[in-house]
Amino acid sequence: MAHRLPKSRRSRLLxxxxxxxxxxxxxxxxxxxxxxxxxxxxxKAQVIVGLITKTDTNxxxxxxxxxxxxxxxxxxxxxxxxAGKFDGxxxxxxxxxxxxxxxxxxxxxxxxxxxxxxxxxxxxARDAGVVVIALDTATDPQSxxxxxxxxxxxxxxxLIGKYAKAKFGSKPVKIATLDLSPARVTVDVARHNGFLAxxxxxxxxxxxxxFAKDSRIVCSQDAAGDQAKGQTAMENCIQKNxxxxxxxxxxxxxxxxxxxxxxxxxxxxxxxxxxVDGGCTGVRGVKAGQIAATSQQYPLxxxxxxxxxxxKFAKTGAKPHGYTDTGVTLITNKPAKxxxxxxVAFGLANCWG
Amino acid sequence: xxxxxxxxxxxxxxxxxxGPSVLTRLFGISALGPFIALILxxxxxxxxxxxxxxxxxxxxxxxxxxEVGTLAIGQTLIILTAGIDLSCGAVMALGSIVMTKLAVxxxxxxxxxxxxxxxxxxxxxxxxGGLVTFVKLPAFIVTLGTLNIAFALTHIYSGEATISGLxxxxxxxxxxxxxxxxxVTYGTVVMLGxxxxxxxVLTQAPVGRHVYALGNNPEAVRLAGVHVRRLLxxxxxxxxxxxxxxxxxxVARTQVGDPAAGQTDNLDSITAVVLGGTSLFGGxxxxxxxxxxxxxxxCIRNGLTLLGVDSIYQVLITGILVIVAVAVxxxxxxxxx
Numbered sequence: 056m057a058h059r060l061p062k063s064r065r066s067r068l069l070x071x072x073x074x075x076x077x078x079x080x081x082x083x084x085x086x087x088x089x090x091x092x093x094x095x096x097x098x099k100a101q102v103i104v105g106l107i108t109k110t111d112t113n114x115x116x117x118x119x120x121x122x123x124x125x126x127x128x129x130x131x132x133x134x135x136x137x138a139g140k141f142d143g144x145x146x147x148x149x150x151x152x153x154x155x156x157x158x159x160x161x162x163x164x165x166x167x168x169x170x171x172x173x174x175x176x177x178x179x180a181r182d183a184g185v186v187v188i189a190l191d192t193a194t195d196p197q198s199x200x201x202x203x204x205x206x207x208x209x210x211x212x213x214l215i216g217k218y219a220k221a222k223f224g225s226k227p228v229k230i231a232t233l234d235l236s237p238a239r240v241t242v243d244v245a246r247h248n249g250f251l252a253x254x255x256x257x258x259x260x261x262x263x264x265x266f267a268k269d270s271r272i273v274c275s276q277d278a279a280g281d282q283a284k285g286q287t288a289m290e291n292c293i294q295k296n297x298x299x300x301x302x303x304x305x306x307x308x309x310x311x312x313x314x315x316x317x318x319x320x321x322x323x324x325x326x327x328x329x330x331v332d333g334g335c336t337g338v339r340g341v342k343a344g345q346i347a348a349t350s351q352q353y354p355l356x357x358x359x360x361x362x363x364x365x366x367k368f369a370k371t372g373a374k375p376h377g378y379t380d381t382g383v384t385l386i387t388n389k390p391a392k393x394x395x396x397x398x399v400a401f402g403l404a405n406c407w408g
Numbered sequence: 409x410x411x412x413x414x415x416x417x418x419x420x421x422x423x424x425x426x427g428p429s430v431l432t433r434l435f436g437i438s439a440l441g442p443f444i445a446l447i448l449x450x451x452x453x454x455x456x457x458x459x460x461x462x463x464x465x466x467x468x469x470x471x472x473x474x475e476v477g478t479l480a481i482g483q484t485l486i487i488l489t490a491g492i493d494l495s496c497g498a499v500m501a502l503g504s505i506v507m508t509k510l511a512v513x514x515x516x517x518x519x520x521x522x523x524x525x526x527x528x529x530x531x532x533x534x535x536x537g538g539l540v541t542f543v544k545l546p547a548f549i550v551t552l553g554t555l556n557i558a559f560a561l562t563h564i565y566s567g568e569a570t571i572s573g574l575x576x577x578x579x580x581x582x583x584x585x586x587x588x589x590x591x592v593t594y595g596t597v598v599m600l601g602x603x604x605x606x607x608x609v610l611t612q613a614p615v616g617r618h619v620y621a622l623g624n625n626p627e628a629v630r631l632a633g634v635h636v637r638r639l640l641x642x643x644x645x646x647x648x649x650x651x652x653x654x655x656x657x658x659v660a661r662t663q664v665g666d667p668a669a670g671q672t673d674n675l676d677s678i679t680a681v682v683l684g685g686t687s688l689f690g691g692x693x694x695x696x697x698x699x700x701x702x703x704x705x706x707c708i709r710n711g712l713t714l715l716g717v718d719s720i721y722q723v724l725i726t727g728i729l730v731i732v733a734v735a736v737x738x739x740x741x742x743x744x745x
Contacts, residue, residue, distance in 0.1 A: 103716075111720050136719070146662070146666075154710050157459055171664060172570045172664040174572070175664065236568070238569070
């Protein structure tokens, strides 16, 4: 046994050094390629802005990041970005806030994954003198951040609700809703209730907690904003009530999944689909007639306004505050009387993803 | 008799005697590679950013390691017995929801709530251990099942709601004290203490040697007169206890009970264990290596953010490192055979 030891020892050292070199190469490769555009000296004078999104993969957040990068370039600011590993990943967002504060960020833009859980980390950052702006999703409470740049989701729902009401007139409706998740986060409730309010439901006010009751709804399912889950949920809804003629979905991937289910069941002509988001795939769905109308929102605008606000804070000390509505537009090729809307061409020119 | 079983410890002792170096003595051979890697990572970021090697930032890196780092202690114990635990993050999330919801919404005394939360984790550990030992199911399958069970219970019990407004008894571990002008959290100290205790037991106490031996040759351990079933259940139960403490540390760090917590922690903790040089086939490795493995991941994430590089590159580098680490394990196994 003894004669084997020196050999195994040598091999282990060899392997240890290989590991070290590989690691160094990997880090160098990434470090140099990504750090190259920002020159070390210029970086010192630059305002550092942090952007933390829910995930890296959702096109909504990809567009948001593009908007932030573009604005940062124009304003000569340096953008740090980070994201959670999955929707709802609070721990990664907390870590990102801490690291960005250490990196010397003047301001942090965040789409909170968990609107409540993120609050203590935001407070620490603000105590350290960093301005924090929520994008797209409000924190709970909203006052936990300096400012909120977001779509008014209730208005987004209201627009498609009014559209559906104008289209159906006095015809009886049987509604299916494909919502987000049992957690009933603000965006889920606001869009759902806004839609019902547009359909004439008086109890669906903007301040209502939880979903408003409505006897016209024959099926409600949660599909997590996911296309495959949207299809499954709609298949089940058709089984439950084959006479559904109006479908509201929380976003367009859900709507497109539901459309597949309806088409397979031969019911795609009988159901009007309305949705919210305005992603490019969704707007193309409107163009193809799969979705009747959608409320388009503007992530790029949220991010560019956010970056501008942080740069302004760094230069003048003026903090942004309160809520800024970044607007919604109804996109449809079949306009309804009395409901303002824009064409699919406009939607495609302004879509994200 | 057990002491003469050919465990890696026995193999390493003569080596350390042949060339006594402080590093090998301290970490054991298997942790030397990871240690060098950590030093290289640290050196790289120190050169690239003047904010990396500061007390405040290093304290932050330790805090960011608490969740996965603590879970990885239990994961190491289980992997040393040639098992694996996919349920650790979900069990921790359940523990944190049990303790926070009991204290905040049911008005249970905070200390009692903490004890009950940790007890829930221990119960899951014992359930895992019992199924592995008595029903003789593979650990992978058992913990895949309990992962889903714990995940579902967490979401059912919490009603998907985040619990905030926690009593001070639950968050004081997130408070800081000063060491030479640097604020360090009590939670960091608890985690490092747990590593020290586990390291001591694994290397110095007979039961620690039994754990290593169990991963190498369970039959030999049984023939040596060790109660294998009791030992295995003990390992899984201890891991459960560690997950419970991790739950408390997590709650103290984030100051909320978050039902969505820990979803990727099972793979993240396995990553830390593997990066730390512990063999997935059991019987070889060290818990200090695991700490280093967890720190490597945290340092890369922290350092890349300081450099303004997207966090997705941290995932890329971690992936490369895992493959390198497992390859190293395989090569050393083949050569020492």
